[in-house]
Each structure stands twice: as C-alpha cells, then as structure tokens.
Amino acid sequence: MPTWTLHTTFKFDAAHRIEGYDGKCGRLHGHSYKVHISAESNKLNPSKYLNTDDMVCDFKELKWAAKGSEKGGLDHSVLNEEIPVNPTAERIAEFIYKETMSRIPEGITLKVTVWETENCWVEYTDEGE
Ligand SMILES: Nc1nc2c(c(=O)[nH]1)N=C([C@H](O)[C@H](O)COP(=O)(O)OP(=O)(O)OP(=O)(O)O)CN2
Numbered sequence: 001m002p003t004w005t006l007h008t009t010f011k012f013d014a015a016h017r018i019e020g021y022d023g024k025c026g027r028l029h030g031h032s033y034k035v036h037i038s039a040e041s042n043k044l045n046p047s048k049y050l051n052t053d054d055m056v057c058d059f060k061e062l063k064w065a066a067k068g069s070e071k072g073g074l075d076h077s078v079l080n081e082e083i084p085v086n087p088t089a090e091r092i093a094e095f096i097y098k099e100t101m102s103r104i105p106e107g108i109t110l111k112v113t114v115w116e117t118e119n120c121w122v123e124y125t126d127e128g129e
C-alpha cells in the first residue's frame with residue numbers, strides 16, 4: 001500500500017504553571033517548546049490552497065501552534081489561558097494532537113512529540129482514532 005509520511009518541526013515560546021504541582025513548576029515560568037509532528041496517510045487529499053488530490057495535508061495545517069495566540073496559535077501565550085487542561089507536556093501534546101486532527105482530512109495518522117526542555121520530551125498518538 002502506498003504510504004506517505006509528512007514530518008514537520010516548529011517551536012513556540014510560552015509560559016505555564018502546573019496547577020497543583022508541589023514544587024517550582026507550580027509557579028509561572030517559561031519554556032521554548034519544540035514540536036515535531038508526523039502525519040502518515042495511504043492516500044493524498046486536496047487542501048485549502050490546492051483542489052487536487054496531491055497532499056497528505058498542507059504543512060501549514062500542521063504548524064498552526066507556532067503562530068501567536070492572537071492568530072489562534074500558542075506562541076507567546078500563557079498556556080493555562082489557552083488550553084482547557086493542566087498544561088503538562090503530556091497534556092500539551094494531547095491538545096496539539098486533537099486540534100491538529102480537527103484541521104486535517106480524515107484517514108491521517110498523527111504522532112505529536114513535544115520537547116519541554118532539551119532533555120525532556122513526550123510523544124502522543126491515539127491508535128484508536
Ligand atoms: N511528566 C512531566 N514532568 C514534569 C513536567 C511535565 O510537563 N511532565 N513539567 C515540569 C515543569 O514544567 C518544569 O518546568 C520542567 O521541570 P524540570 O525538567 O525539572 O526542569 P529543570 O530544567 O529545571 O530541571 P531540574 O532537574 O529541576 O534542574 C516538571 N516535570
């Protein structure tokens with residue numbers, strides 16, 4: 001079966017505090033988050049800017065979170081104000097996954113990796129989707 005896998009990586013800077021955390025991470029502080037998204041599909045699709053079936057999805061749709069919060073992204077935001085869950089790296093990855101899924105065609109398998117620091121990262125996918 002033909003398989004295409006897109007890969008993109010981007011960064012955003014944001015502040016957060018982990019609610020309920022008994023330690024310094026419970027105080028407001030910032031990170032330069034790095035994100036990698038892979039998008040795998042067995043078929044190609046049209047996109048907002050291309051009406052023929054020649055893309056898994058537009059790379060632009062995978063990189064929405066890199067935009068400023070005034071444009072619907074997460075850059076230079078306070079994550080506690082932008083996402084409806086406690087903003088651990090795990091929950092940020094899950095949020096980016098779900099938001100991205102809502103923006104791309106059906107039938108694409110996503111994996112979202114979020115680095116909170118150079119040495120700490122999390123991968124999120126959902127085999128049930
Ligand atoms: N599983 C998770 N653990 C922690 C998360 C998280 O999102 N998921 N987040 C934090 C804090 O946000 C913190 O900013 C990062 O903590 P840490 O890696 O400890 O950062 P430091 O670079 O300051 O490391 P030190 O070992 O404290 O020097 C914590 N845990």
Ligand SMILES: [Zn+2]
Binds near residue numbers: 016031
């Ligand atoms: Zn933190």
